[in-house]
Amino acid sequence: MNKKLLLALTLMIALNQCQLSSCSSNEPNRATGAPAVKDYYNRQTDSLLQQLDELRDAANDRATPQDLREQFAACRFRYKKIEAIAEYYFQGLIQRVNGPALPDVKTEDGTVWPPHGFQVLEQILYDGYNEAKLHQLSAEILLLQTDLRYMRENMPYNGILASHARELIQHEFIRIGALGITGFDAPLSKLSLQEAVYSLTSIREIAEAYEGKQAGGKRQQLLAVAIRYLNTHTDFEDFDRLEFLRGYLMPLSDTYAQIAGYISGSDSLMLKPFVGTLNNLLRGEGFEADYYSGYAVAGGNEAKVALGQRLFGDTRLSRSGEISCASCHKPALYFTDGLAKAGDFVHGGSLPRNTPTLYYAALQSHQFYDLRSTSLEDQADEVMKGGSEFNFSSADIAKKIWSDSSYAALFRHAFSLKADSLSGYEVRNALAAYVRSLSPFSSAFDAYMRGESSTLSKEQIKGFNLYAGKAKCASCHFIPLFNGNIPPWFTRSESEIIGVPAAAIWQSTSIDPDPGRFKIHPFPELRFAFKTPGLRNVAKTAPYMHNGVYRTLEEVIEFYHRGGGKGLGMDLPSQTLPFDSLALNDGEKKAIASFLESLTDNIPAARQR
Numbered sequence: 056m057n058k059k060l061l062l063a064l065t066l067m068i069a070l071n072q073c074q075l076s077s078c079s080s081n082e083p084n085r086a087t088g089a090p091a092v093k094d095y096y097n098r099q100t101d102s103l104l105q106q107l108d109e110l111r112d113a114a115n116d117r118a119t120p121q122d123l124r125e126q127f128a129a130c131r132f133r134y135k136k137i138e139a140i141a142e143y144y145f146q147g148l149i150q151r152v153n154g155p156a157l158p159d160v161k162t163e164d165g166t167v168w169p170p171h172g173f174q175v176l177e178q179i180l181y182d183g184y185n186e187a188k189l190h191q192l193s194a195e196i197l198l199l200q201t202d203l204r205y206m207r208e209n210m211p212y213n214g215i216l217a218s219h220a221r222e223l224i225q226h227e228f229i230r231i232g233a234l235g236i237t238g239f240d241a242p243l244s245k246l247s248l249q250e251a252v253y254s255l256t257s258i259r260e261i262a263e264a265y266e267g268k269q270a271g272g273k274r275q276q277l278l279a280v281a282i283r284y285l286n287t288h289t290d291f292e293d294f295d296r297l298e299f300l301r302g303y304l305m306p307l308s309d310t311y312a313q314i315a316g317y318i319s320g321s322d323s324l325m326l327k328p329f330v331g332t333l334n335n336l337l338r339g340e341g342f343e344a345d346y347y348s349g350y351a352v353a354g355g356n357e358a359k360v361a362l363g364q365r366l367f368g369d370t371r372l373s374r375s376g377e378i379s380c381a382s383c384h385k386p387a388l389y390f391t392d393g394l395a396k397a398g399d400f401v402h403g404g405s406l407p408r409n410t411p412t413l414y415y416a417a418l419q420s421h422q423f424y425d426l427r428s429t430s431l432e433d434q435a436d437e438v439m440k441g442g443s444e445f446n447f448s449s450a451d452i453a454k455k456i457w458s459d460s461s462y463a464a465l466f467r468h469a470f471s472l473k474a475d476s477l478s479g480y481e482v483r484n485a486l487a488a489y490v491r492s493l494s495p496f497s498s499a500f501d502a503y504m505r506g507e508s509s510t511l512s513k514e515q516i517k518g519f520n521l522y523a524g525k526a527k528c529a530s531c532h533f534i535p536l537f538n539g540n541i542p543p544w545f546t547r548s549e550s551e552i553i554g555v556p557a558a559a560i561w562q563s564t565s566i567d568p569d570p571g572r573f574k575i576h577p578f579p580e581l582r583f584a585f586k587t588p589g590l591r592n593v594a595k596t597a598p599y600m601h602n603g604v605y606r607t608l609e610e611v612i613e614f615y616h617r618g619g620g621k622g623l624g625m626d627l628p629s630q631t632l633p634f635d636s637l638a639l640n641d642g643e644k645k646a647i648a649s650f651l652e653s654l655t656d657n658i659p660a661a662r663q664r
Contacts, residue, residue, distance in 0.1 A: 088316075089215035091264040096140045099257075100207045103133040104200055111196045120184045127180050128246055131173060135253035139227035139261060144213045145206045146544070152202050153240055157631055162576045171198050174240060181243035217316035220265045224258050228308040228333035229543035231255070232300050237529040238291065242633070245291045252285050258311065266315040277307040296523045297516055300337060301504060308333035326351075328418070328545035336542075337504045337535050339496025344417035348487065349430050355488035358469035363489025365465070366482065371455055372439065374447040375401070380438075380486065383410045389595040389658075390414060390493070395603025399443045406443060407569060409603040412596045414656065415589045417491040419540050420548040424585045424601045425572045431487035432480070439483075449479025456482065498591065499653040504535070511653055518650025521643050526615070527633060528647070531587050537654060539587025550584040553632040554620010555600045559610060564623050567602045580629060594652040608648045616644065 086094065110126045118126075134153065142149050150159050152172045159168040176199070179192050231251050234240060241247045259278055263269065281303040288294050312332050331341030345354045366372065367380045378400045384390040390413035392398070396405040408424055416422065422434035439445045439452060456462045457477040466472055470481050499510040500519075511519075523529040531551055533542055539549035550572055556564040572581040585601050599605045605614065620627045621634030639647075 087267045088265055092140065092215050092220065092261060093210055093213075095260060095264045096137055096210055097207060099133065099136040100203055103130060103137065104203060106130045106133055107196050107200050107203075111193050114189055114192050117186065120180065123184065124180050124244070127176060128244065128249070131241070131244070131246055131250060132253045134173065135250050136257045136260070138230065138254065139223045139257055140210075141206055142230075143219065143223035143226060144210070148202055148206065152199065152206075155240075158580045160576070160578050160580050162578075167578060167580055171195060172202075173199070174242075177241065177243050215265070217265075217314050217318070220261070221311070221314040221317045222330075224262060224311050224314070225308060225332050226543040227254055227258055228304060228311070229336055232304050232333055232337070233529070233534045233542040236294065236296050236299065237523045237534070238527065239530045242527075242530065248285055248289055248291060248294060252282050255282055255285075255307075262311060262314065274307075274310040277303070277310055281307055292525045294524060295520055297519050305334040305337055305504075328420075328540075329543070339494075339501050339504075339535065342418055342494065342545075344491040344494065347417065347420060347430055348432065348484075348491075353430075353432065353484050353487070355491055356469065358465070359485050359488035360492045362465045362469045363485040363487070363492075366456075366486055367489055372447065372452050372482075373400075373445040378445060384413050389592045391596045393597070395598050401443050401446055408601050409598065411588060412592055413490050413493055414592050415494050415536060415538065417487075418494055418536055418545070419538055419586075419589070420546055421586065424588075425575050426548060426550055426586050427575050431490050432483040435483040435486045436479070439479075449482050451479075453477040453479045453482050495656050495658070497657045498655055499657075500535075500650075503653075512649065514646050515650045515653045517643075518646035518648070518653075521639070521647050522650055525643070526637055526639060526647055528590075528615070531632075532590050536589060537591050538589035549587045550581075551587055551631045552582070552584045552627070552629050554583070554623065554625050554627045554630050555585070555602060556604060556620065556623060556625075557602070559604050559606075560623075561613070561617070562624055564625070566620055566625050566627065567600075567604070569602060571601070582629060583627070584631075590651060591654045592656055594655050608651055609644065612639075612644050612647055 106126070106129055110123065110130055113126055114123055138153070141152065145152075150172075151168070153174065154170065154172060156170045156174040156178045158170060160166075161168065172195075175195050176192065179188050179195065184192075231254050235247050235251050235254060238245060238247045241250060255278060259274070262274075269275070281299075284299060284303055288299075309332055312334075326343060326346050328343060328346045329336065329341050330343070335341040348354070367384075370376050370379045370382075372379060382400060383392050383397050385392055392410045394405070394410065396408060397410040398404075399406050411424070417431060420429070422428040422431060423437070428434040428437055436449055439447055439449050445452075454477070457466075463477070466477055466481055466485075469485065472481070499515075502510040523534060531549065532538060533540065536545075539551075541547050541549060552571075555567050557567045558564060566583060570582055572584040573579075593599075594608060597606055597608075599608075599611050605611050614623075615632070616637045616639045617623060618634040618636055619630055619632040621630050621632075622636060
C-alpha cells in the first residue's frame with residue numbers, strides 16, 4: 056500500500072478513536088449533564104465501597120486502632136465526594152448513612168430505628184476501640200455498604216435537572232458552613248476541616264461533570280484560596296469560622312449561583328422553606344415561612360398580617376374577655392412575659408412551661424416545647440381551646456368577631472371572602488400570618504454577615520468561633536437561624552435530652568419532672584426530650600429553659616459547660632447532649648455570652664408596643 060495513503064488512514068483512525076473517547080484537548084464530545092453526574096457518583100461510590108472493604112479487612116487482620124482510624128478517615132473523605140448527591144436524592148435513607156449516633160424515633164408510625172452509619176463507626180473507633188468491638192464494627196460496615204449499594208442501584212431513576220444541580224451544590228455549601236466546620240457529623244474524630252476540602256472538591260467536580268470542564272475563572276480562583284485556607288488552618292478549636300464563612304465560603308457560593316441550563320425561578324415550582332445560595336442563607340434571605348403552614352391558601356399578605364396584629368391584642372379571643380395573645384407574648388419583652396413559667400389566667404398560678412418568644416417561631420417545622428403542633432395555625436388552635444388559656448374554640452371566636460362590622464370588612468378584604476360567615480380557620484391563619492412576619496434578621500450579627508465589619512466586637516467574633524467550634528453550640532442550634540431546624544432542607548426541627556434541673560443547683564441536683572415529648576409520644580427515647588429553641592434575641596428573653604430555671608445567659612452557659620444533667624450528677628442514660636465538660640475558661644464563657652447578645656434584633660420602638 057502507498058505509504059502516504061497508509062499514513063493518512065492511520066491518522067484518520069486515530070482521530071476517530073480520539074473523538075469517540077473524548078480525548079481531544081478541548082473535549083468537545085465529553086459527556087456532560089445528568090449522565091456525567093451519575094457516572095461520577097457511581098465511580099466515587101464504587102471507590103467508597105472498596106475502601107470500606109479494606110477497613111473491614113484491616114479490622115479482621117487485627118490492625119491497630121490508629122491504622123483503623125486512618126482508614127476510616129479515608130472512607131469519610133470519599134463519602135464527602137458523594138454527599139451532595141446522596142443527601143439530595145436519598146433523604147429518607149441518609150439518616151442511616153450519616154445521621155447522629157442516636158435512636159431515630161418515628162412518631163408517625165410508632166417505630167424506633169437504632170443508629171447506623173458513619174457516626175456509629177466513628178463512635179466504635181474513637182471511643183475506646185478494642186477487639187471486643189470487632190463484630191459490631193464489621194456488621195456496621197456491611198450494613199452501610201448495603202445502603203450505599205441500594206442508593207447506587209437506584210441512582211439511574213433520578214432525573215438531574217439544572218435546578219437540581221444548582222440546589223444540591225448550594226446545599227453542600229450550606230452543609231460545609233452550618234454542619235461541617237462545626238463538627239456536627241464528626242464529633243469525635245474532629246475531621247470536619249479536612250472533610251470540608253473534599254466537599255469543596257466535590258462541588259467543583261460535580262459542576263464540571265454537569266456543565267463541562269471550565270478552565271480557570273473566578274470559581275477556580277476562589278475555590279483554590281478556600282482550600283488553601285483550610286489546609287493551612289487545621290486546628291479545630293482555633294479555626295476562625297467567621298472569617299472562613301464570610302471571606303471565603305460565601306463569595307465562593309455565589310460563583311455557583313448560576314449553573315448551565317438553570318432558569319431563574321425554575322426551582323420555585325414547589326414551595327420550599329429555603330431557596331438560595333449559602334450567601335443568601337447567612338444574610339437571612341431566601342426563607343419562606345408560608346411553607347410550614349401546610350396549605351396553599353394559607354399564604355400571607357399585608358392585609359392578613361395587619362389583621363393578625365389587631366387580633367393578637369384583642370381580649371375578645373378569650374372566653375373571659377380578659378386575655379389576648381399579648382397577655383403572654385408581650386411585644387415590649389420580645390414576645391415573652393419575663394416569667395419563669397407562663398401565668399394561668401383562668402385558674403391562677405402558673406402553667407407548666409416557660410413562654411417562648413415568637414420571633415422566628417415561623418421558621419420552625421414544629422411548635423411547642425414538645426413539638427406537638429406542625430403549624431402556627433395548629434399552635435393557635437391549641438391555645439384557643441386550652442382550658443387554662445383562652446378556653447374558647449376558634450369557631451366560637453369567629454362568630455364573635457364576625458359580629459363586629461369593622462372586623463368583617465377586614466376579613467373580607469384579607470381573604471377575599473364572599474360568604475356571610477367566618478370560620479375559625481381564617482382567625483387562626485390571620486394570627487399565624489402576623490407571627491410569620493416576625494423574622495426581621497436585623498441583629499448586629501446579620502449586619503456583619505451582610506458586610507458591615509464594625510458591628511461585631513473582637514470578643515463577639517471570638518464568641519461566635521467558640522459557639523461554632525469548641526463549645527459545640529452550633530451542633531444543635533444551627534447557624535444561621537440558631538434553632539433546631541436542620542439545614543439545608545429546614546423541614547425538621549430537632550429535640551434533645553439535656554437534663555434540665557428542677558432548681559439552679561450545680562451539684563447533686565435532680566431533673567425537672569416534666570417528661571417533655573414523652574407525654575405526647577410515650578417512647579423511652581423521648582423522656583425529658585424538648586424542642587431545641589431558637590437563640591435569636593436570647594439576651595432579651597430570660598428566664599431560660601422550658602421551666603425558666605436559669606435567670607441569666609451566664610447560668611445557661613455554665614450548665615452546658617458542665618455537661619448538662621449528667622455533668623450535674625444526674626443518672627440520665629438517654630442524654631443526647633455530650634456530658635463531658637467543655638473545658639471553657641471564664642474569658643471564653645464571657646465571649647460566648649457577648650456573641651449571643653449580638654443576636655438581638657434592632658426592633659423599632661413602634662413595633663415593641
